[in-house]
Amino acid sequence: MKVEHGIKGQQKTKIKLEELTFYYGKYKAIDNVSMEFLECKVTAIIGPSGCGKSTLIKSINRISEITNDVQVEGKVLLDNKNVYDRDVDLVDLRRRVGMVFQRPNPFPKSIYDNVAFGPRLYGVNNKKRLDEIVEYSLVKSALWNEVKDRLNQSAIGFSGGQQQRLCIARALAVDPEVLLMDEPCAALDPTATARIEELIEDLKKYYTIAIVTHNMQQAARISDYTGFLLNGQLIEYNITTEMFTNPDKKVTEDYITGRFG
Amino acid sequence: MKYDLQSSNFRAANMPNSTSPESGLKRFGDKRISDLLVESRQANVNRQRVQEFIIEKLLFAGGMAAILFIALIFIFLFKEGAKALFLIKPIEFIGTHILDFDNNRVFACMWQPVGESGKYSIVPLLIGSFLVALPATVISTILGGGCGIYLAEIASAKVREIVKPAIELLAGIPTVVIGFLCLTLLATYVQNAFHTTFRLNAFVGAIGVSLVIIPVIASITDDALRAVPNELREASYGLGATRWETIWKVVVPAGISGVTASIILGMGRALGETMIVVMATGNAALVTGNIFSSVRTMTATIAAELGAVPQGGPQYCALFLVGAILFFITFVLNLVAEMIINRMRKKLRL
Amino acid sequence: MLNISLQKTWKEFRLDVAFEIPRGKVTALFGPSGAGKSSILRIISGLEMADRGMISHGKEVWFDDTKGISLPPQQRSIGFVFQDFALFPHLTVERNVAFGIKEKRRLNELKDLMSLIGLSGYERYYPAQLSGGQKQRVALIRALARKPDLLLLDEPLSALDWETRRQLQEDLKRITQQFQVTTLYVTHDITEVYKLADYVVVLESGRIVKQGTPEEVFLGKKLSTRIQIVGKVVSIESDSIIAAVTVLHDDQYFKTLIDTEEVDRLNLKVGDDVVIGAKSSDVILFKVLTQS
Numbered sequence: 001m002k003v004e005h006g007i008k009g010q011q012k013t014k015i016k017l018e019e020l021t022f023y024y025g026k027y028k029a030i031d032n033v034s035m036e037f038l039e040c041k042v043t044a045i046i047g048p049s050g051c052g053k054s055t056l057i058k059s060i061n062r063i064s065e066i067t068n069d070v071q072v073e074g075k076v077l078l079d080n081k082n083v084y085d086r087d088v089d090l091v092d093l094r095r096r097v098g099m100v101f102q103r104p105n106p107f108p109k110s111i112y113d114n115v116a117f118g119p120r121l122y123g124v125n126n127k128k129r130l131d132e133i134v135e136y137s138l139v140k141s142a143l144w145n146e147v148k149d150r151l152n153q154s155a156i157g158f159s160g161g162q163q164q165r166l167c168i169a170r171a172l173a174v175d176p177e178v179l180l181m182d183e184p185c186a187a188l189d190p191t192a193t194a195r196i197e198e199l200i201e202d203l204k205k206y207y208t209i210a211i212v213t214h215n216m217q218q219a220a221r222i223s224d225y226t227g228f229l230l231n232g233q234l235i236e237y238n239i240t241t242e243m244f245t246n247p248d249k250k251v252t253e254d255y256i257t258g259r260f261g
Numbered sequence: 262m263k264y265d266l267q268s269s270n271f272r273a274a275n276m277p278n279s280t281s282p283e284s285g286l287k288r289f290g291d292k293r294i295s296d297l298l299v300e301s302r303q304a305n306v307n308r309q310r311v312q313e314f315i316i317e318k319l320l321f322a323g324g325m326a327a328i329l330f331i332a333l334i335f336i337f338l339f340k341e342g343a344k345a346l347f348l349i350k351p352i353e354f355i356g357t358h359i360l361d362f363d364n365n366r367v368f369a370c371m372w373q374p375v376g377e378s379g380k381y382s383i384v385p386l387l388i389g390s391f392l393v394a395l396p397a398t399v400i401s402t403i404l405g406g407g408c409g410i411y412l413a414e415i416a417s418a419k420v421r422e423i424v425k426p427a428i429e430l431l432a433g434i435p436t437v438v439i440g441f442l443c444l445t446l447l448a449t450y451v452q453n454a455f456h457t458t459f460r461l462n463a464f465v466g467a468i469g470v471s472l473v474i475i476p477v478i479a480s481i482t483d484d485a486l487r488a489v490p491n492e493l494r495e496a497s498y499g500l501g502a503t504r505w506e507t508i509w510k511v512v513v514p515a516g517i518s519g520v521t522a523s524i525i526l527g528m529g530r531a532l533g534e535t536m537i538v539v540m541a542t543g544n545a546a547l548v549t550g551n552i553f554s555s556v557r558t559m560t561a562t563i564a565a566e567l568g569a570v571p572q573g574g575p576q577y578c579a580l581f582l583v584g585a586i587l588f589f590i591t592f593v594l595n596l597v598a599e600m601i602i603n604r605m606r607k608k609l610r611l
Numbered sequence: 612m613l614n615i616s617l618q619k620t621w622k623e624f625r626l627d628v629a630f631e632i633p634r635g636k637v638t639a640l641f642g643p644s645g646a647g648k649s650s651i652l653r654i655i656s657g658l659e660m661a662d663r664g665m666i667s668h669g670k671e672v673w674f675d676d677t678k679g680i681s682l683p684p685q686q687r688s689i690g691f692v693f694q695d696f697a698l699f700p701h702l703t704v705e706r707n708v709a710f711g712i713k714e715k716r717r718l719n720e721l722k723d724l725m726s727l728i729g730l731s732g733y734e735r736y737y738p739a740q741l742s743g744g745q746k747q748r749v750a751l752i753r754a755l756a757r758k759p760d761l762l763l764l765d766e767p768l769s770a771l772d773w774e775t776r777r778q779l780q781e782d783l784k785r786i787t788q789q790f791q792v793t794t795l796y797v798t799h800d801i802t803e804v805y806k807l808a809d810y811v812v813v814l815e816s817g818r819i820v821k822q823g824t825p826e827e828v829f830l831g832k833k834l835s836t837r838i839q840i841v842g843k844v845v846s847i848e849s850d851s852i853i854a855a856v857t858v859l860h861d862d863q864y865f866k867t868l869i870d871t872e873e874v875d876r877l878n879l880k881v882g883d884d885v886v887i888g889a890k891s892s893d894v895i896l897f898k899v900l901t902q903s
Contacts, residue, residue, distance in 0.1 A: 091302070122301045124298065133287070174294070244845070492697040493697055495693070496699070497710070498685060500691070501684070501711055511699055
């Protein structure tokens with residue numbers, strides 16, 4: 001394996017956070033963060049529990065607004081369009097920015113219906129077209145070979161790893177541009193984790209991926225860029241290998257070498 | 262703090278090749294899935310918005326209606342009840358001075374709403390209600406609670422399948438039937454067993470009422486205990502506890518908020534129960550502490566008298582006041598139950 | 612010495628194992644999820660029954676289907692620590708620990724036990740007020756408080772984040788050594804096996820595939836090295852002669868140089884588990900042999 005030196009070509013910025021500050025009620029969860037997520041790259045957000053990692057990625061598809069009283073300052077630009085503008089269609093935003101959660105959360109429906117859920121919401125009812133979309137999404141999430149003969153079975157009896165890949169397939173079925181993953185492997189065993197990591201490696205060819213993890217090793221393995229968040233502030237943001245081998249800040253070094261947590 | 266990923270201070274190793282998001286995506290002709298979805302949505306979006314707007318408003322109206330009905334009942338009850346306070350001196354709701362057989366003036370609590378000088382003391386009615394409800398609650402806590410514990414912890418799946426529906430069936434028996442049985446059969450047995458003066462008394466009523474609330478308590482207790490995580494039972498066995506110790510020291514305390522809720526709900530039902538007490542308690546408004554004496558509950562009083570009194574008169578209004586008080590008691594009971602449960606939940610974070 | 616031989620069949624899964632747990636040592640039961648590790652633990656503790664087989668502790672028989680013996684859990688001298696702590700939410704920390712102590716006179720040991728896990732002063736707290744790491748320490752000492760002959764740990768650290776996990780690994784090691792208790796430790800984490808276990812039994816789909824000391828099992832050879840570091844390869848930078856391999860161990864980085872030929876021979880890839888061993892002078896590197 002040869003090391004590539006230098007930067008190959010200019011990368012397109014997919015998402016740009018500009019001085020983003022995020023409040024839950026009076027609590028400041030994100031404090032003036034500015035960073036970029038590059039297209040077709042995996043960006044990992046690391047940091048101790050409660051540092052605002054999840055909030056940060058959930059601010060991109062505005063999903064934290066569902067349950068909480070939130071207030072936002074600054075901008076989140078998706079293809080240079082602020083997602084917090086008043087004319088933004090939330091449904092379309094969430095289609096473009098898919099999300100995978102910590103615990104696999106398939107619907108208590110058949111595999112087929114799980115994957116077809118999104119397209120059906122958009123009014124796609126053509127059976128042939130749905131079939132194609134379901135197959136495509138399951139192939140992309142590396143689940144097709146395991147489930148193609150039992151698409152009508154319920155997803156609930158699956159192993160955690162399979163459920164999580166099904167959730168990824170479900171997110172892919174609406175053809176998103178960005179995938180947000182909130183500790184997608186936290187509830188999985190190492191074998192299942194390895195498969196998800198392989199999948200992420202494959203998916204990043206087509207999608208911009210932002211992943212929250214508390215597992216340093218995972219961040220090191222799968223991400224191209226890593227941001228270190230502490231108390232809602234972005235302490236350091238860099239190319240992953242650089243961050244892990246040669247961190248700029250003392251506090252980053254302390255965290256990734258496990259001196260505090 | 263700003264980081265520019267494209268500036269030269271990223272003299273990075275391992276910079277991945279650039280790829281294009283366009284390659285390898287599913288297409289239908291020259292359309293991506295996303296184009297398809299966006300088109301489809303644009304065709305439907307207006308209809309969808311209208312649909313959602315209507316559904317949202319309907320659900321809102323439904324929720325509001327429930328609140329509105331309660332508020333209306335509350336207002337009506339208290340408006341009519343308040344009139345009683347103008348027609349009758351408030352002190353008379355506790356008792357009046359009457360002349361006894363020796364012509365002494367004594368203060369007595371009596372419910373005798375008929376005639377020119379009707380007596381409107383609600384004290385005997387309150388006593389009657391609680392003299393039925395408290396024993397009924399005790400009986401059904403013991404039997405219903407025990408039944409719930411048995412169902413959740415001891416019964417095999419097969420036994421459970423038979424017992425649980427049977428208990429729920431008990432709740433479905435019309436109360437008039439239970440009242441009838443109390444009146445004809447149970448009252449006789451009780452009189453023979455305890456040699457009571459009154460054949461129909463509070464105790465007979467309490468047994469009848471407890472038949473109605475045993476299923477409530479059993480069912481909720483069962484649900485509450487089965488919600489206790491299995492690992493707590495296993496942890497207890499793993500620490501050398503026996504089955505009985507596990508039930509008594511771990512499972513029941515861990516599910517205590519549900520059990521408490523069931524008991525208080527049961528008590529609310531007992532206070533509100535009408536048909537059984539009308540038929541089984543003898544309906545004599547006495548001030549007594551003896552559960553073998555006849556009593557007259559608030560519910561029975563309203564049920565028996567309201568149909569026969571002229572609207573707007575003092576008795577009519579007094580009955581409304583009794584209803585309002587009953588409403589208030591049940592309301593407070595539910596409130597207390599809610600508070601107890603919340604406090605326990607908070608402490609145990611269940 | 613605990614002798615175990617068990618067979619049990621579920622719908623599509625068959626468990627068939629026989630092994631020994633040496634007295635006073637930590638034995639790890641290692642394998643992927645679904646291999647049957649937890650079931651073995653539950654059968655040993657008596658929470659579940661095997662179809663056939665025998666479990667004996669010294670001369671005491673806990674289970675023997677041929678003689679129809681099956682002691683209930685409370686008569687087997689065990690302590691069980693669960694993945695999700697399973698502390699009793701309605702009891703204070705102190706009373707949780709005291710739960711398993713049957714003799715009244717031993718209640719005065721509580722103070723020592725609390726200080727052993729570094730939670731003196733937390734006696735009157737409720738479990739809900741503790742952090743994950745504190746809860747698991749309470750669960751551990753609760754299991755040990757009744758002085759069991761056998762301590763069963765079911766992935767006790769997997770519900771914790773990695774910082775807490777590493778700290779608890781140290782505590783576990785210290786406390787099990789202090790109690791000198793025979794321990795069976797279920798885990799799917801190779802690092803934990805290396806850190807804590809004297810012996811390891813590797814389980815795969817209901818069968819034992821290997822057993823022995825961690826070195827014998829994972830490297831296929833005995834190592835006489837002074838230091839052994841288990842970790843994951845995070846980067847390999849190689850030219851035609853020499854390769855620099857960076858290994859992540861507990862979020863510490865170790866970089867070592869080996870022949871490029873060696874990298875090819877081992878078919879070493881980023882993400883592999885390796886052991887870095889250091890003799891007094893040389894640093895050597897082994898690829899961990901895991902099944903599947």
